[in-house]
Amino acid sequence: MSKLLWQVFVVVIVLLGWFAGNHFNVFNRDVIPPMTDVAYQFIAAWARPEFLPAIWSTLSDALMGIFFAAVLAVPLGLLIGSLRAVEIATRTLLDFGRAFPVVALLPIFVLLIGANSAMKIVTIAIACFFPILLQTIYGVRRQEPVIVDTVRSFRIPHHLRFFRVLLPSALPYIATGIRIAATVSILVAVGTEVIMPVPGVGRQISVASINDEVALAFAYVIYAGFLGVILTTLWEIAEERMLPWARRTR
C-alpha cells in the first residue's frame, strides 16, 4: 500500500513541478505549455473531426504492417532456422537488414508509391519484418537436442515435424518477435507521419507544432504513447489466450 502511495506521490510531484514551472514563468510557454491547457486539449481533441480518423489510421496501418511482416517473416524464419547452411549464408544479410534504419527509405518510397497509407504500411512491414524473422530463426534453433533426436529416430514425417514440433516450439519466440514488432510499428508509423504528409497521429503532431498549437501537440503526443501501450497490451492478452502453455520467454 505504501508503494502505491509513493507512486501517487511521484505523479503529484511531477504534475506540481509542471504547474509551478509555468505559473512562475520558468518554462517558456511556447516550449512547455501549461498543464491545464494540455489537459483541456486532451479532452477537447475528441471534438475535432480529424482526431478519431488520425488515431484509427495510425493504429490500423500499424496492425496491417505487423500482419504483412508476420505472414512473410514466420515461414521464412522457420525455413532459414531449420537449414544450417542457409542460416549461415543469410546471417550477414540479416545483420544488414536489422541495422538498416527503414525510415531512410521514406523519400524513395514517397516518390515510388506516393504519400499515402500504402506507403506507410510498406515501411512499417519492412521495419517489423526483421525482429519477427530473427526471433523465429532463434526459436527454431533453440530446439532441445533431445526432441530433435527423438524426431529423427522415430522418422517422423516432414510435414508432421513441421506443424507438430517445429512450429509449436518456435511459437513463444515468434510471439516475442511480434511483441517487439508492436513497439516498432508505432514508432515507425508515427515517424512516417511526422516526416511525410500521410494521415495519422504523427501528422497531427506535426501540423499542431507548426501552427503553434503546442498544447494540442502535447495532447497528441500523449495519445501516441497510449497507442503503443494499447497495442502491446492487446498482444499480451492475445498471447495468453493462444499460448497458455508457453511461459513468456522474456
Added chain:
Amino acid sequence: MTADSNRKRLWRASPGLSLIQAWWLPIICILAWWFLSAGSKSFYFPSLETILAVLWRDLTEGPLLSYMWISLANMAAGLVISIVLGVAFGLLIGEFGQLRDALMPMLNFLRSVPPAAIVPLVIVALGTDAAPKIFIIALTCFWPILLNTIDGVRGMTPQLRDTASAFKIPYSLYFRRVLLMAALPQIMAGIRIAVAVALVLMVIGEFFGASEGLGFYINENKQRFAMTETWAGTVLIGFLGYLLSAIFVKIEAFALSWYFQSENAND
C-alpha cells in the same frame, strides 16, 4: 549431436571457408543488383554503378563527407549523454528498491511515448541546428539504457551485495566496481538497442528540419527529384548502420570478455 558438434569444429577450423559461407549470398545479391540494374533507364531505379559513382563524387567533391561527420557527431553526442545519464540514474534507481517502486509507473509511461512524436515539438521550439537533434537522440536512447541498467542491477546475485556490505566497501567504490560491473552485460545490451534507435532518430530529425547532415542530403535531393543522389544517400546510411552495429559488437565483446570467460568457465 556429437556429429553435429564435430562438424561445427571442422567449420571453425578453416576461417577461409567460414568466410565464404557467410558472404557468398550477400555478394551474389550485390552482384545481382549490379548486373540487373546495369544500363537501367528507369527514373526510379538507377543502376548501382551510377549510384556508387554519384556517392563517390559527392563524398570526395561534394558536401556529403562533411554531412556524414555532422550526423555522426550529433549521434555520438546524444549517445554519450544518454549513456552517462542512463547508467548513473539506472544504478541509483536499481540499487534503491523503494525509489524503483515509486518511479517505475512514471518511467513506463514516459517510455511508451514513441520518440518520433516529439521531433516536431522539439525542432519547432528549438530550431534546426545541432542542439535539438542531440537532445532528441539523447532522450530516446536514455530509456533503453536506463531500463536495462535497472534490470542489470536487480539481476545481481545477492551474495555480491552481502559481501560488499560485510567488507564495508565505500559507496563510490561499490558503485564503480561492484554495481557497474555486475550490470555491465545488461548495460551493453541497452546501448546496443540505443545505437540502432539513435540512427533512426538522427534520420527522422534531419528529415523534419535541417540544413546539413545525411538526412538533409537525402531529403533535399528527393525534393529536387534527384533520384540517384537520394539512392546514394540511402545506400550510405545502410552501410553506416551495418558498420556501426559491427563495431559495437566488437566493443561489446572486448568490454565483456571477462564476463564471457567466466560464463564459459561455468559450463
